[in-house]
Amino acid sequence: MPSSQAPIGLFYGSSTCYTEMAAEKIRQYIGPQWIDLHNVAEADIALAESYDFLLFGIPTWDYGELQEDWENIWDDLAGLDLSGKTFALFGLGDQEGYPQWFQDALGYLHAQLLACGARAVGYWPAEGYEFEESKGLTEDGSQFVGLALDEENEFDLSEERIGRWCDQVMHEFGLKDGA
Template sequence: MTSRVGLFYGSSTCYTDIAAEKIRDELGAALVDVFDIAEHSLTLANRYHRLIFGIPTWDYGELQEDWEAAWPALNDIDWSGKSVAIYGLGDQLGYPDWFQDAMGYLWAHIAKSGGNMVGFWPSTGYDFRASQALTADGDLFVGLALDEENQFELSEERIALWCTQIRREFGLA
């Protein structure tokens, strides 16, 4: 297994892709391998101890098409000994009752399967009604929540802060 970080994402509109590139650059391109799940199998995650997944929420809390197609492969990954961080993209004003739901679905699946989940993010500073991606107390998202539709101006700072956090949580600091 490699000491590098595997970053896997699905994207239809390029925003999750752009965020993946920013996260790679922030953590260091020499440390992060980036995979578009439309072109690479999720089972490549078995090669890594440290993983980042990027997942957008579509419409009314739905999975993006690449994630929907790749979802069964999550069961073919051995999650033991893996530290996993997730970032999600969503539209908090257009879909306030389903904000970041796909990130919550992915988190629940991996956590239940034995992954060590890191990268929780404060839920303050957002305007939504409900989300499947919140911790039980509602204080944190289960990963970095990005909204390129309504808060694009905050994304770079959020990514930088989150990368500092997960670098520490991954034991890379």
């Protein structure tokens, strides 16, 4: 572990590189000095306990399933004490190919992190997306519990969504002014 840790730990799992590329865009947008990147396939998820601010990236696979790297560490994640930590999520999904399960993994991860004692920020409007069902929505269905990206069908919207979400999250983390 580096002696000078960034204020934010970003943990992601990625099979097709889309989630990894989104994580790198987020790090670049916010600034590399702010974020340490951790691929959950290689890094110990227990490192999350050493950050006050956390970002997590998770794609939804097939019929609302966890991506394999997340699935492999799910029990370890459940054992973490994240009390006093603040997190925001971003998820990748395919709203046309899997409209009944769009962003389901986002909802699973959100519930798991709340159960570990962390506080969630970074909720994202559901307006403008076309899908049938999602476990990644807030109770009233108006927002996703994190940034929803669809690199399959709305790649052209990702850059702008990432920028707006990063500004929102940094403000909600209390690390930068603005909204």
